[in-house]
Amino acid sequence: MSTRLGCACAALFLFCHSLAAAADEPYVTAYKLASDARTVDLGVQPLGYPNAMIGAVMRRDRILKGKLERLGRPLATFPFRRGADMVDLLADGRLEAGLLGDMPTIMVAVRARVAIAGLVKSSATAVVSRQEGLVASLRGKRVAYVPNSSAHYTLLQALASVGMSESDVTLVALPVDEMPAALAQARVDAFAGWEPAPSVALAQSPQARVVFRGLSSDYLVLNRRLIDESPEAALEIVAALARALEWMRASRNNIESAARWAMADGAAFSGRPADLTLERAVAIARREILDIPAAPALPAANAEQKPLFGEFAFLQKLGKLAADARWEHVSAAFAYAGLQRVMAAPGSYRPYAFDYEP
Numbered sequence: 001m002s003t004r005l006g007c008a009c010a011a012l013f014l015f016c017h018s019l020a021a022a023a024d025e026p027y028v029t030a031y032k033l034a035s036d037a038r039t040v041d042l043g044v045q046p047l048g049y050p051n052a053m054i055g056a057v058m059r060r061d062r063i064l065k066g067k068l069e070r071l072g073r074p075l076a077t078f079p080f081r082r083g084a085d086m087v088d089l090l091a092d093g094r095l096e097a098g099l100l101g102d103m104p105t106i107m108v109a110v111r112a113r114v115a116i117a118g119l120v121k122s123s124a125t126a127v128v129s130r131q132e133g134l135v136a137s138l139r140g141k142r143v144a145y146v147p148n149s150s151a152h153y154t155l156l157q158a159l160a161s162v163g164m165s166e167s168d169v170t171l172v173a174l175p176v177d178e179m180p181a182a183l184a185q186a187r188v189d190a191f192a193g194w195e196p197a198p199s200v201a202l203a204q205s206p207q208a209r210v211v212f213r214g215l216s217s218d219y220l221v222l223n224r225r226l227i228d229e230s231p232e233a234a235l236e237i238v239a240a241l242a243r244a245l246e247w248m249r250a251s252r253n254n255i256e257s258a259a260r261w262a263m264a265d266g267a268a269f270s271g272r273p274a275d276l277t278l279e280r281a282v283a284i285a286r287r288e289i290l291d292i293p294a295a296p297a298l299p300a301a302n303a304e305q306k307p308l309f310g311e312f313a314f315l316q317k318l319g320k321l322a323a324d325a326r327w328e329h330v331s332a333a334f335a336y337a338g339l340q341r342v343m344a345a346p347g348s349y350r351p352y353a354f355d356y357e358p
Contacts, residue, residue: 025081031078035093038072041094042077043079043097043099044080046269047270048195050289051120051218053258054120054121054244060358062357063354063355071230081146082149083103084104084149086108090223091111097223098221099219100218101150101217102153102219103311107148109221110312113225115333118295118296118297118298120220121216121217123194123287124216125150125213126214127143127211127213128191128201128211129190129208130208130209134211135162135212138159138164138190138211140170141170144182144183145171145173149176150218153214158211160318177270177275179193180275183208184204199276199280200275219298220238222336235342238349239351243351252282255282255290297339298339307334308330309327313327
């Protein structure tokens with residue numbers, strides 16, 4: 001990470017050390033992403049559902065690939081373990097777009113010019129314990145989490161609800177796909193994670209219990225430089241998101257195909273097969289995105305509707321954001337009207353036409 005970026009990070013975040021660690025992850029460094037590349041680089045998360053399914057469909061979209069090729073901005077996709085690993089890359093333009101959870105979305109929006117282009121999921125993340133009991137029973141226990149993730153925010157909410165903080169538990173940073181096994185093997189006493197980790201843990205361990213649920217959301221986030229330099233390329237990425245959801249809604253077979261692709265992508269990335277069943281993946285996708293009628297539409301950016309404001313204020317109160325981090329930067333990110341333009345011109349952007357690689 002450059003000195004310029006390091007200074008900006010230090011000025012804005014008390015989590016600078018964990019973000020720097022994310023940027024130095026060996027797999028991230030190996031991507032050799034560059035801010036001056038002509039490709040449209042899209043970050044996906046193959047280990048979280050339904051995010052993994054949406055990313056799997058988008059990266060197989062022949063319509064998207066063809067249109068970007070004609071614009072001189074070919075598509076390239078890169079898998080990430082967590083959204084926080086994309087924050088630095090989106091902030092300095094090494095990634096043009098990413099599918100992110102709510103907490104990473106806030107973190108990048110307060111430090112860089114980005115646009116929040118569409119809703120990827122709306123669901124509950126969970127704190128899962130090996131034993132029955134209340135959140136207060138986790139005091140002094142080992143709790144696995146993914147730093148700077150939507151589930152991390154849920155854990156902070158859970159602890160605050162009983163007057164506790166992170167210092168009252170022993171935090172264990174762990175990839176989300178490893179959490180169910182760690183819980184079953186008693187390497188941790190609880191974890192905070194997103195789907196499919198909670199469902200897998202409940203299926204694998206009869207003693208596992210959900211002790212807290214929190215609302216979370218994922219978004220398609222675009223770097224503003226892409227919008228400024230190649231506005232049509234940005235709109236084609238947005239169209240691909242809308243198209244992916246419309247295609248999955250069209251039939252059960254399509255949802256199952258998306259789930260199989262996501263499982264294959266996740267296995268290729270992690271080196272081991274997915275723990276969840278096809279049926280469970282389909283159920284998660286229906287519950288968390290396909291049965292939400294408005295998705296991928298976003299609330300209007302106005303005084304009455306402030307998506308993520310409560311989370312922003314909560315994180316700032318806990319010192320997870322600098323005291324001078326400005327909500328206006330997040331609000332401005334929601335003002336991008338790309339999705340409205342795509343849906344108003346279906347003949348040009350083809351949100352209801354489908355052509356996917358097998």
